[in-house]
Amino acid sequence: MSCNRDQVVPAAPSAVTQTNQELATVAKALARTLGTEAAYRQLLKAEALKQFDGDYDVLYRAFTDLQPTFGQRMDELVAQSPTGQALTGMADVLAHVPNLNISVPVNINKWSADTYSPLVLFIPADFDEKTYTKPLQAYDKDGQVHLLDAKKAPDYPVVVIGPSERVKGTALTSEYFGPGKGQNQGKEANGVPGGKGTNKLLPPDDGGGGAPYMPPPPIGQPYTTCRTDNQTEYLRSLWMKDVSEYEAWILGQPEIHLIIMSPIGGASGSTLLDAMYTMSRGAIEDTWYCNTGLYYWDKSTVSNSVGYLWYEQDEGDSSIDVKLTIGYKSDKGLNASTEVTFKIKNKDDVISTSPMNFDFCPSEKYYTGGTAGSRAFRWTLENRP
Known part of the structure; x- marks a missing residue:
């Protein structure tokens, strides 16, 4: 006499689990390949230093085009890896992560x-740097696991693989980042070009400090009467206490996004500026200096108050609304208010939202955002012809 038992079929891995298994396989293969071939290490460093997208990045597809034997070796190691995933080579991984970086x-x-x-x-x-607390798994050339802190960068070089933050899909170049594409990718608004900052390459950055892009600007006029109507507002500098609060070290340089809205010009206000700024991690912790126009402040068309949203761009798969109520004087001199809506992605990290009044000029000579402690954020402005 025998008994029949229902056969238990293991559940298919989730998309996250499958991607992580595949990326772990690639990381092990890459560690072994780099560990056995100095020529590949030298080429990877040389390509990363070119900063094709403004950061120390190299697209996997582009690297294999430069060095086909590297791609062949990776295919062999990935196909041989006993990960539980039926990978025949890197093509299977690239089908899920086409912008592998x-x-x-x-x-x-x-x-x-x-x-x-x-x-x-x-x-x-x-x-997600806001919530991820587990140690990160790194592999050496022998396949041994080393646990690294997700918040604190190591004091030695580490190679990181994952989806590119700056290149989408199967493209081989970045639409907004890289040499010649500038630091400020803003749109023209109110006659003031969104502009492009310096397009120099960044100096090597240890992640713990470094020289800013440009020398400090002149101190300028005192802030007691810091604005004159019908002049341009300029961004002069940015500073963060700890950039890792907004951009984890494994993701490289921060992408600081600024949106400025006027409470007038539509039922829910109008956009004056939508701009992106990039810099090395060390530079913004030392103070990153710039000199870029934001918008032309004409109180009759902009009002006497505007709204600022600063965020670190991480993208995401859905949109969220960030709302801010801006109080201002109407064209008849009456008190009024408008709730404006900033649209960002669900993985973006909000740094600061605040109204900016024409007559507000802080005695400290800088504006503050974020929260106290390690998330502190400051910026300086200048109003001039």
Whole structure:
């Protein structure tokens, strides 16, 4: 006499689990490949230093085009890996992550590529610097696991793989980032060009400090009467206490986004500026200096108050609304208010939202956002012809 039992079929892995398994396989293969071939290490460092997208990034597809034997070796190792995933090669991984990126986010200037084999880690598919607290798994050339802190950058070079933040889909170039594409990717508004900041390459950044892009600007006039009507508002500098609060070290440089809205010009206000600023991690913690026009402040068309939203761009798969009520004087001199809506993505990190009054000029000579402690954020403005 025998008994029949229902056969239990294991559940298929979730999309996040499957992607993480695939990326772990790639990280192990890359660590082994870089660990055995100095020529690949040297080429990867050289390509990363070109900063094709403004950061120390190299697209996997572009790298294999440069060095086909590298791609062949990766295919072999991925196909041989006993990960539980039926991977025949890198094509299977690229089908899920077409913009697979290889980066050296910190300490690239410390990398002696001819002798040093770096650890390689992958960005988990469920990674969010606001909530992710688990250690990150990095692999050495022998496949051994090393646990790294997700918040604190190591003091040695590490190679990171994962989806590119700056290149979408199967493209080989970035639409908004890279040499010649500038630091401020703003739209023209009220006759003031959104402009482009310096397009110089960044100096090597250890992640813990570094020289700013430009020398400090002149102090200028005191802030007691800091604005005159019908002049242009300029952004002069940005500072963060700890950039890792908004952009984890494994993601490289921050992408600081600024949207400025007027409470008039429509039922829910109008956009004066939508701009992006990029800089090294060390630069913004030291103070990143710039000199870029924001908008022309004519109180008759802009009002005497505007709304600022600063956020670090991480994109996401859905949109969210950030609302701000701006109080102002109407064209008849009456008190009025408008609730404006800023639209961002669900993974973007809000740094600061605040109204900006024409007559408000802080005694500290800088404006503050974020919260106290490690999330502190400051910026300086200048109003001039």
